Amino acid sequence: PSCSDLKQPTYSGFERDVFKTIVDYFGQTKEPLLPFHFFDIFVSVLGLLQKHSKAIEALQISCLLLPPENRKRLQLLVRMMAKISSNKDLPPLSESVRTRTLMVQAFSRCILCSKDEMDLDELLAAKLVSFLMDNYQDILSVPSALKSSIEEHAVHLQRVQIKYAGADTDATFPPPSFCHQISTDELENQRAAGSQGPLAALLEEIVMNKEISVKDKKKQLKQFQKSYPEVYRVRFPTPETEAVLFPEKTKQKPPILMWALKKPFQPFHRTRSFRM
Helix, strand or coil, X not given: CCCHHHCCXXXXXXXXXXXHHHHHHHXXXXXXXXXXXXXXXXXXXXXXXXXXXXXXXXXXXXXXXXXXXXXXXXXXXXXXXXXXXXXXXXXXXXXXXXXXXXXXXXXXXXXXXXXXXXCHHHHHHHHHHHHHHHHHHHHCCCCHHHHXXXXXXXXXXXXXXXXXXXXXXXXXXXXXXXXXXXXXHHHXXXXXXXXXXXXXXXXXXXXXXXXXXXXXXXXXXXXXXXXXXXXXXXXXXCHHHHHCCCCCCCCCCCCCCHHHHHCCCCCCCCCCCCCC
């Protein structure tokens, strides 16, 4: 796009240089915008992506838990990614990769990744970032139900301070309840159960992927087994179930040289022996 209105010079490749600068800026952060201790929470939400409204509601609440600075930067980044992807007047930022795919590849790791930074995290992050790009306006807004509950609670706090005529104490109203407290063990069980769903789906996606080589598939399965042994054990409880994926190729016997059989037999000639 022209920058004549801003009275700034433009040159061929200007947009790519700006994009590279933004990528470098977000790439130098020590921690992703969704902090490491939020990784399991957002991975659990991936299991709800098929239920569009439920996924948006879960991400809305999860994003409200982010530090204000992270939430603001996430909002600016995802908005920029969506705008660039939908801008048809923008020159291509890559000769070989579509703009939307480039956005996901460039910024997924700075938005979501685990502390171990396994290769499989990139697949999980790519799914989440794609969903964020498509629904960022709804996800990064306050849920209407939560907003109404907060307003009602604020009204309640004002009412309890009103002193009625003839009363020595403030009128009391039962405060609204939003959730009930659970134990640490229950929280861990819910967290584990919630994250296993999308991880199992990711494992199945690796198993069914026919576009990668057998060598790459074995490598990804080995990484998955190392990172999530419990989920892997459910899908492959025995070595036999795992061996089904990679059946051994039967060694074929070398073909008989038909040309040798077709060659006519040579007559037997007795050679003359020389005796001393």
